[in-house]
């Protein structure tokens with residue numbers, strides 16, 4: 001498994017006590033597959049993504065990324081794991097305003113110390129003709145596709161995607177989901193997509209539902 005969460009529990013301080021955001025959650029995602037995580041607001045989806053991204057350390061349980069147990073690592077080694085093995089697509093494409101689409105992707109590859117394949121990646125997301133454009137010269141859907149190309153620039157083992165369609169209309173949202181599942185399969189990434197939107201789940205390999213911090217038994221698919 002490229003990504004394994006085992007019995008992960010995460011709590012946050014809450015007044016005098018603690019709020020349990022994740023309650024003994026286990027999730028395995030194989031290379032080349034896409035798992036969608038759905039569930040009501042406040043159920044723990046973003047917390048699950050933050051733990052998988054090694055941005056937040058759980059109270060208990062294990063997070064293994066590409067064979068590396070992140071729960072045993074200090075902050076510097078976790079940052080290195082993120083830089084080299086994990087791609088993250090945030091809800092709002094946080095692109096750098098002054099850089100072209102090509103430069104956004106190339107910069108990420110350089111930071112990870114790998115050869116840039118920016119032209120290939122932009123072609124893969126359907127933006128070969130827009131490589132020279134800056135973010136303000138792109139549509140919302142195109143910006144999200146640059147965001148995805150950038151997250152894949154260092155060939156991550158694990159791709160984590162937070163609400164990628166929230167700013168898009170139905171057709172653009174469907175395109176982004178199709179793109180994520182295709183690229184994950186082609187590039188062998190283990191992909192987790194958190195979404196409110198159940199309209200585009202047909203193409204994903206698996207759907208799991210998080211309710212009250214637990215992965216619901218008998219996942220949807």
Ligand SMILES: Nc1ncnc2c1ncn2[C@@H]1O[C@H](COP(=O)(O)OP(=O)(O)OP(=O)(O)O)[C@@H](O)[C@H]1O
Pocket residue numbers: 012013019020021039040041042043044045046047048
């Ligand atoms: N930093 C924090 N401190 C305290 N409580 C938090 C913190 N972050 C999240 N929570 C709480 O943890 C629970 C899970 O939140 P989380 O953001 O993971 O849910 P979610 O499913 O992503 O919600 P949404 O769909 O609304 O984004 C919620 O009850 C939330 O209020």
